[in-house]
Amino acid sequence: MFDRVTPIFRSQIVAEKIVSKILDSEMQVGDKLAPEREMAKSMDVSRNTLREAIAMLQMAGVLEVRRSSGIYLAALPNVGDVRQWLDEAGFGRFSDSQSAIDARIALEPGVAIMAARSATEDDWEKFDGLVEEMKIAAEQGSVEDYRDSDNRLHKALAFATRNDIIISLVIPVIDTARQPLWNAIKQNIYNADVLRESLSEHQQIIAAMRTQDEYFIFRAFTRHLENSKNRLGLDIVTSS
Numbered sequence: 001m002f003d004r005v006t007p008i009f010r011s012q013i014v015a016e017k018i019v020s021k022i023l024d025s026e027m028q029v030g031d032k033l034a035p036e037r038e039m040a041k042s043m044d045v046s047r048n049t050l051r052e053a054i055a056m057l058q059m060a061g062v063l064e065v066r067r068s069s070g071i072y073l074a075a076l077p078n079v080g081d082v083r084q085w086l087d088e089a090g091f092g093r094f095s096d097s098q099s100a101i102d103a104r105i106a107l108e109p110g111v112a113i114m115a116a117r118s119a120t121e122d123d124w125e126k127f128d129g130l131v132e133e134m135k136i137a138a139e140q141g142s143v144e145d146y147r148d149s150d151n152r153l154h155k156a157l158a159f160a161t162r163n164d165i166i167i168s169l170v171i172p173v174i175d176t177a178r179q180p181l182w183n184a185i186k187q188n189i190y191n192a193d194v195l196r197e198s199l200s201e202h203q204q205i206i207a208a209m210r211t212q213d214e215y216f217i218f219r220a221f222t223r224h225l226e227n228s229k230n231r232l233g234l235d236i237v238t239s240s
Contacts, residue, residue, distance in 0.1 A: 011052035012086050014045055018053060019062065019077045033063070033071040048098060048232060055184035060085050065188045097185070100176040101229045107170055108154065109221040115160035116209035116217055123160040127206055130156060134202060138195035143187055146195055151178060153202065185232065194231060201227060 018039070033039070040050040054071060057063040060082055064074040115123070130153040137146035151174065158170040176182070201224035208216040 010045070011049045011056065014043060014049055014053035015056045015086060016079070016083060017043060018057060019079055019082050022062075022073060022077060023079065027073050029073055029075060031073045032069075033073065035070065051185055051188075051232070052097075052181060055181050055188065056086060057082070058184055058188075059180065067188060067191065097182060097232050098229065100173065101225055101232075103173050105222060105225045105229075107173060108157075108225065109218045111158050111161060111166060111170055112205060112209055112221045113214050113217050114163065114166065115157045116212055118162050119160045119209075123156070126156050127153065127160075127209075131199075131202055131206060134199050138192070138199045141192055141195070143190045143195070144183075146190075146198075147177070147183075147186065150198070150202070151175075189231065197227070198224075198231075 018033075022033075027033075034042075036047060036050060036054070040047050043050070054063060054065065057077075058065055058074075060077075061075050062073070062077045062082065064072045066072065119127070130149050133149040134146055134153070137143075137149060154174045155171060158167050158174065161167065201220070205217070205220045205224060208220040211217075
């Protein structure tokens with residue numbers, strides 16, 4: 001019998017390199033790591049790959065991300081322990097953020113067009129209620145509550161199509177945004193401005209759906225998802 005082969009994320013390899021660098025540099029708990037851009041350039045990897053690696057180590061308890069100041073060493077890592085934790089966490093099962101958003105760009109604008117045609121009064125009431133929940137969460141600065149309502153709104157649009165094939169295709173893609181790794185990344189980069197911007201985009205989507213104009217719906221939804229993709233590249237440090 002062969003041993004189980006564990007999928008390796010490129011960002012997992014980067015995470016292990018960061019651990020090795022921490023140990024080689026004899027860093028101490030509380031020390032600040034180099035800025036993201038500097039680390040990405042020195043390792044010749046994309047910002048998104050590095051960000052995933054940082055989030056992995058954050059979830060492992062090795063790093064602490066402070067959005068206002070940077071990335072800090074939270075605990076001295078053991079290479080073997082970290083590698084085992086990363087393997088057992090099964091990150092190789094997850095979709096990378098860019099691929100998942102590209103899939104959503106291909107699917108969800110059409111879903112919204114279908115939902116606009118078939119939505120009932122109850123559906124519209126649900127859409128409005130979820131947008132209101134997002135507004136309250138944004139005002140309170142609650143990233144987790146905002147993202148929960150956001151996720152439920154996108155799912156509600158899919159269910160409003162009344163098309164079982166569409167629902168079965170789209171719901172798993174939407175749920176990629178709830179992966180633990182994504183949650184960690186978005187907690188690191190989302191702030192009040194990002195929440196307000198995202199809220200405005202969702203309000204524009206619902207307004208476009210009410211017009212029944214397919215072009216307006218497609219444009220509003222695509223713009224929102226493209227902006228979401230761009231937001232994943234925001235700097236962790238948002239102020240000095």
